[in-house]
Amino acid sequence: MDMIIAQNRFGLGANGLGPAAETDAKTWLSHQFEAYQSRPPSNFAIGNSADIAQRLEARQKAKAQEKKQADPSPRLQNYDDLREIYFDNVNARADFAIKSPTPFMERLVHFWANHFAISVDKIQVRALAGAYEFEAIRPNILGKFRDILMVAITHQAMVIYLDQARSIGPNSQFATRVTRNATTGQNRRIGINENLAREIMELHTLGVHGGYNQTDVTEFAKALTGLTIMNQQRAQRGGSVTIGQTYFEESFHENGPRNILGKTYRQNGMAQPLAVLEDLAKHPSTARNIATKLARHFAGDNPPPRLVDELATTFQNTNGDLKSLYRVLINAPECWAAAPVKFKTPWEWLISSLRATSFHNIEQVEVATIMRNLGQAVWEPKSPKGFDDIESAWAAPDALMRRVELAPQIASRVRITSPNIMADNLFGSGLLPHTKTAISRAESPISGLSLLLVSPEFMRR
Amino acid sequence: MSNTFERRNFIKLGLGAFGGAMASAFPNFAFANADTDTRFLFVIQRGAADGLDSVIPYADPAYARARGALAISESEAIKLNGTFALHPSLVNIGELYKSGQAAMVHAIASPYRERSHFDGQNIMESGGLRAYEIDSGWLNRFLTLLAIGRNSRKDPIALSATIPMALRGTNPVTSYAPSNIPASDNDYMSRIGQLYETDAQLYALWMQATATREMAAGENNRQNAGSMGRLAASFLVRDDGPRIAMVESNGWDTHQGQKNRLENGLRGLDAEIATFKAGMGDKWAKTIVLIATEFGRTIATNGTIGTDHGTGSVAYVLGGKVNGGRVIADWPGLANAQLYEGRDLKPTADLYGLIAGVLGEGFGIEPQLVARTLFPALPNTRALGGLVRV
Numbered sequence: 043m044d045m046i047i048a049q050n051r052f053g054l055g056a057n058g059l060g061p062a063a064e065t066d067a068k069t070w071l072s073h074q075f076e077a078y079q080s081r082p083p084s085n086f087a088i089g090n091s092a093d094i095a096q097r098l099e100a101r102q103k104a105k106a107q108e109k110k111q112a113d114p115s116p117r118l119q120n121y122d123d124l125r126e127i128y129f130d131n132v133n134a135r136a137d138f139a140i141k142s143p144t145p146f147m148e149r150l151v152h153f154w155a156n157h158f159a160i161s162v163d164k165i166q167v168r169a170l171a172g173a174y175e176f177e178a179i180r181p182n183i184l185g186k187f188r189d190i191l192m193v194a195i196t197h198q199a200m201v202i203y204l205d206q207a208r209s210i211g212p213n214s215q216f217a218t219r220v221t222r223n224a225t226t227g228q229n230r231r232i233g234i235n236e237n238l239a240r241e242i243m244e245l246h247t248l249g250v251h252g253g254y255n256q257t258d259v260t261e262f263a264k265a266l267t268g269l270t271i272m273n274q275q276r277a278q279r280g281g282s283v284t285i286g287q288t289y290f291e292e293s294f295h296e297n298g299p300r301n302i303l304g305k306t307y308r309q310n311g312m313a314q315p316l317a318v319l320e321d322l323a324k325h326p327s328t329a330r331n332i333a334t335k336l337a338r339h340f341a342g343d344n345p346p347p348r349l350v351d352e353l354a355t356t357f358q359n360t361n362g363d364l365k366s367l368y369r370v371l372i373n374a375p376e377c378w379a380a381a382p383v384k385f386k387t388p389w390e391w392l393i394s395s396l397r398a399t400s401f402h403n404i405e406q407v408e409v410a411t412i413m414r415n416l417g418q419a420v421w422e423p424k425s426p427k428g429f430d431d432i433e434s435a436w437a438a439p440d441a442l443m444r445r446v447e448l449a450p451q452i453a454s455r456v457r458i459t460s461p462n463i464m465a466d467n468l469f470g471s472g473l474l475p476h477t478k479t480a481i482s483r484a485e486s487p488i489s490g491l492s493l494l495l496v497s498p499e500f501m502r503r
Numbered sequence: 504m505s506n507t508f509e510r511r512n513f514i515k516l517g518l519g520a521f522g523g524a525m526a527s528a529f530p531n532f533a534f535a536n537a538d539t540d541t542r543f544l545f546v547i548q549r550g551a552a553d554g555l556d557s558v559i560p561y562a563d564p565a566y567a568r569a570r571g572a573l574a575i576s577e578s579e580a581i582k583l584n585g586t587f588a589l590h591p592s593l594v595n596i597g598e599l600y601k602s603g604q605a606a607m608v609h610a611i612a613s614p615y616r617e618r619s620h621f622d623g624q625n626i627m628e629s630g631g632l633r634a635y636e637i638d639s640g641w642l643n644r645f646l647t648l649l650a651i652g653r654n655s656r657k658d659p660i661a662l663s664a665t666i667p668m669a670l671r672g673t674n675p676v677t678s679y680a681p682s683n684i685p686a687s688d689n690d691y692m693s694r695i696g697q698l699y700e701t702d703a704q705l706y707a708l709w710m711q712a713t714a715t716r717e718m719a720a721g722e723n724n725r726q727n728a729g730s731m732g733r734l735a736a737s738f739l740v741r742d743d744g745p746r747i748a749m750v751e752s753n754g755w756d757t758h759q760g761q762k763n764r765l766e767n768g769l770r771g772l773d774a775e776i777a778t779f780k781a782g783m784g785d786k787w788a789k790t791i792v793l794i795a796t797e798f799g800r801t802i803a804t805n806g807t808i809g810t811d812h813g814t815g816s817v818a819y820v821l822g823g824k825v826n827g828g829r830v831i832a833d834w835p836g837l838a839n840a841q842l843y844e845g846r847d848l849k850p851t852a853d854l855y856g857l858i859a860g861v862l863g864e865g866f867g868i869e870p871q872l873v874a875r876t877l878f879p880a881l882p883n884t885r886a887l888g889g890l891v892r893v
Contacts (some may be wrong), residue, residue: 226533237564333843439708439712439715440715442709442712446695446712476701491692492691493695493698496695498698499696501705
């Protein structure tokens, strides 16, 4: 039974074609730290941010050109290119998740990608979202929290998403130069943008009640000025940074000491925001924020206080070592409750359905479209907060109807042995007699498997 | 507030005494193999239709108190007599009542006393005492008493993709689904509710989801209001066609926003009756329509301006053959102490007795024989007589 909980709650869902392997559940989970591949093989193209950034740049140039020529027709293709990247990358994400022998690790990828959420509702991010997850999240889920934080918030997708690229110190060299030229008719708005600074504090590290105030946000935003993306114009001046990459632009930086959370940062340049980030990463509020989110994800919507405490303490004692946090989860009795602790998100439901039925032919489907229909468009949360990780966000009538409608479409495309045996394989003694009866009364195997996929057991983990 | 409302007033005002019919009160009945020209349409309201806001006991002061925002005022309702009024959406049924072609039996229920839709429907359709105990329906068993089943063109017809429980059994029946019903998925979809029966959260979500879908479908097919009535009439009006038909009416599980949902549901039902009557032409004079639901709803409103599963509800008997213009009720009252289990309309009339009486009188078969054949598990069923002009 523990193995079944491990597969469904820690992993991304058991495979219905065979019974769970008779290994120790906790060993199975901790072995995944070593077996995890951050770059597993896939038939799908994986987004590469440098390449995409260049194409974005080219597209912007083309657009500018287009305005001059008033001939929009031949340029649309650029947009389609980018759209295709998004669709391919979503399929790749699903492909990894469905075939992965380390599904606990894949779940953590999804967890951290959602913690450091970006959203493709900003069109410039659409093509970069896959690259962001593959480059910033996947390689960093087993390191220190500070590492994943640094990489995520300095990735170009995040810098673009949270409007950091044009956050410029009002007294920076650049601002001074522009102001001097103001008489020549140039009128560019120059100033800081607090968005990234605020979300790092509110969402990524301290948490909304983590003990910071507006002055801290503003000061942090000033410290972050200079973190931007290389563009065509600046690239022409030489240097090693390629177009589209993030880098530190000294001329944008607001020089001077910054007071943040009662501490003064006197560093110059990029060293200053990095020092702030180091402190944020080890702040007790951050430890508690991360602990709460992890506990909620693995032990239920109302995270057990004991588990939160243990995770927060471990976070501080290990300097934010993520593997140590995962070990706490593996050994926490709260994560092994026999009854389900979570209502599956649409993503979890779809992936577990495809895993249960060994649906390996991802080429046949457009996962992005399916997920949009299920109500959780991939990499498209409504805010930087990411998708909610509580039942009330997903347990809704129409959302349920959509799962019910999709299930027969999955069931009719896979090889079915016996829905009854599959149910036993998936849930073991956790299978409710009522569900068992409903499945065995179904008029056809497809109908039986569909019922299994929407059964109360399958809706939760 | 005056509390002079008394149960006996309702008995008097309800006119026909209920439950007093004896076998001897039925003259000239055949004892099987009746060949008949009578037409019978059974409409099942799936989801537990609220009897109280459909046929409103406006004279019971406890009604307005208990229903609060859901109470339908005397002024907007269609007054039937000194005690009861019809929901304002039931215009056509109100007209039938005035012309003596509609009767309502209030505070009625099957023997089922729990509150599961599926068990409740299974019992009221199978005619048993316990759910899933009998694997045929009372309407199918009724066919053994008739001589009309010999010609397959005359097989009773269900206007749905699959045969509903009431018509299932050894006697041949048929079904016809209009193309706007997604026939392929009906079985699977109908099993989802059963699958979630023991899961309060998913069950509630599913009920809401299906109700919403139905309403959306209703919106899309507004011009199709009454299409099932028209379709049913197109079969029953024929001399060489079926004599018995069954129609399923969904969306009565008004846990939330009951006012609008019931209004839409009843308006739709009323439209079906109007088109059915029009389609039957002069055969309407030979027609009986029975409308019934698996159980009623709570007297009090819940927290989402709806009502939850209850017990007693109302049944309607309509048609040119009906001896109507009355509401039959041994009214139990709505004061707290008068409620079933402190929450529901206490059933004082027996749905099985009503079915036996209506079918017996309607088809000219001794009603107690009908009762014994249709409801063998309940040998004490007493047919309710006098509702059909013999």
